[in-house]
Amino acid sequence: MPKFSEVIGQESVHRLLEGALERDRLPHAYIFHGSPGVGKTTTAFALAQRLNCLEATQGDPCGACSPCRKYERLQHPDLHWHFPMPASVKGGKRAEEIRKQLDERLEPGIFRFHFSTAASIAIGRDKDTRAGSVAELRHQAGMHSVEARTKVFVISEADRMTDAAANSLLKILEEPRPGNLLILCTSNPGALLDTILSRCQALRFRDLTEDEIVALLQEKLAEPPSKKEAQLAAALAQGSLSRATGLVEEEVVEQRDRAVRFLNLLPDSPESHLAVADLVAMKDRVLIERLFDFGDLWLGDVLRVLAGSSVPLANRDAEALVREHARSLTIPEIKRRMAVLKEARRALRGNVYLPLILRDVIEKLHDRTAIPVG
């Protein structure tokens, strides 16, 4: 159910939208930007629904009138949603496949959209939002709305538009027909063309605080995580609820402990060989990357302790251990180790031979004279 009130922590954005509606100063194009999973798309849909709701004059759309019901099923003819095609879907058996992927993408457990191929959802031909999709958008934008007051185009992950697609949006972004609203959603506004940014009002969706995420996780999920788990997931999620949701489904605490053990392995010790063999056997690069993430988080906590800061630690359940590590580290050493992890991460994405990466990390983390590349 797309509702403003469903979106936590974005009060300032909602106030701004409310103000624009109230003063009749709604522009023709918005950019919603912010970390993934903080409520950009939800707000976009809620805004579309609100604009055309027959009842609501303030706050959430009523959800009961006929346009509202259509919006909630994503079946309103005047709602157009463009998004990059999920990467793994190719040609042929599209509809079913996409529907499944969409269901997966849409934050299970938090809320769920009903997806219907009948609604006018234009999809890029390839994995990026292509000019073809934008051509469709321009065509649609040139026509009268079917029944709505305001026709809304939502473009998800707008930063993934190809150059040609982005450029062919320019004219329509500048002077669309009256009654059109374009909403570009992106987590990386810097990747948008200057010419696009200059034509839109950019609203930033802030990162959720860790406390908000913890509260949300414990409140919304079917199987609420323990406080400890929620805390860790929130710290790692960097303000994104969807990322945190994904994290609590894994065993974060266990992963963290493994990461800390890994960081302190002595090179060439039997334990290090075992750990490397173990990780290689899992063949899970995502998991290993997560390991490095936890490493970063841990080092960040050590940094806070070293600096004598009162900022709460991410690993506050293991504060004693963090303090112990802080005794033997210095700020430049933390900097060096973070660079080691960064380099390893890059190697990991570059598909470097896994045992090599892991051994290298263990080696370099302990060799204080080593200067990591990059």
Next chain:
Amino acid sequence: MSYLVLARKYRPQLFEDVVGQAHVTRTLANAIEAERVAHAYLFCGPRGVGKTTAARILAKALNCAKGPSATPCNKCERCTEITDGRSFDVLEIDGASNRGIDEVRELRENTRYAAASGGYKVYIIDEVHMLTKEAFNALLKTLEEPPSHVIFVLATTDPFKLPATILSRVQRFDFARIATRDIAGHLKKLMKKEKIKADDDALALVARRAQGGLRDALSLMDQILSASEGKLDRPAVENLLGLVGEEFLFSLVDAIADQDAARTLSLLHETYTQGADLEEVAKGLTAHLRDLFILSVGSDLGDLVDASDTSLERYQEQTAKFNPETLSRLLDYAATASATLRRSENPRLTLELALADMARLSGLMPMSEIVERVLALEERLGGVPEASDSVAAKASPAKAKAAPAPKKAVTAPSAQPVRKKKDLELETPEPVVDRAPPKSVPVSAAQASSESSEAAPAGGAQKLTGTLWDACLESLKTKNIRLWGTLHGVKALIDEDSDSFQVKIGERQNALQREAFSDPKTVTLLESTLKEVGAPNPKVMLGDIQEGAVDPETKSPEDERGMGEVMKDEPIIQKVIDMFKGDVLP
């Protein structure tokens, strides 16, 4: 009717309304008055500075019923048609979505027909950089010699994407970024029209934020107006645009100046939980440090700093807390952090690390001061720079203590405490000693010590020829500095038995120097150089001469007296000898 954004509502309809592009608009107006309008124009420049607007005004000026005139009436049928974008004779084409050869062919076909109104037919091709190569080429002939009633206006942000053949056929006008105060002035006018009260300071902030694009500024204004209540002032704007407040930046940099890493982290934490964008924080910090840096370069450079007069004083105050060199390094750190933030896996951590590091850095002694102290030290130890030999000779009287000494030597002579206590806690050996000057002390010391022991046996061989060798080395400096680097300080053994002039190198030289002497190229170079400085018949060879061949009286006292004698000089050994009435065995 839905709301029209400011940028559209106040789109200029006359040349004189276009902000900050006088060089373009005046030329165009004059061309129209003088009836010297070209058939193809290219308008290029950054986003939101008035390219499309100028093109439309040009179209109107040419087609206005009151005759081509630089000031279209904006009242006649033709003018209003163009303003509304429904004129048959002014065709605004979106180059990005009509980019193929087919579209251009169609366009070419249509140019043949006269304008419906009898005036000019103006083709405005916006975003022309997106045309394909084929489309450009298809356009060439038409662009060169269009029918007399056709005028092309191409508009783009990326003129370098156009082929040279297009560029040479059009009159090009470069639109400039609009100066911040022009934007601010324009905003002020608009606010008056909109009947909204706004502080100059607030408008200046919006103008700066727009970075030269008027449309950017108007989009920002729209956003502010849609949310603000009552009067617009600076804090309200900062808040609405999610900017990092000046206040915050001042306290953050203060914390850095106090080397208080904990406070920097707390400040960051606080602002982050309030919803600040970390990238904005990094950008704001970089800009702030940049302002401080500029002021540290010259306090009269206030004009280059984006600050009101009242806050300029605060900037000056804060600048005084830093050494200019430290500021430039801090700026470097902040800029790097700001650049890496977006690609970072964990931006918050990256920023925290950078801040803690900066707090640490601001406490370290700046390099210029270190150099100064080294120079002072040198002077105290015996003056002239070339006396590095003597410095070393005194600093390392045959004891192996030379290496760890320099750091102490650098800091010791000053009476005042070098660092504050806080920074000692965070101190690490890395940053202070990792630069050249302090390092050069141990290097020259070590080198000189080897020299001094080497110099002794060789020095006395032949005084006159010894200076010849020095002269040779000196001129080597200009010829092959690397070789000089290897050889300088080498005291060669010079043999003038025969009438040739022979340079040999003793066995005590290090391997690198010996190697240089065994390289035929080096030998030839040395020989020719020696000849130049006046040595007769020089010959350079690797010495196999015995150390003993050297005249015994030129030996250094240490060599002569042997280890035992030398040790006797040591006070502690003297004490032992006195106490036990013993002697040191040779």
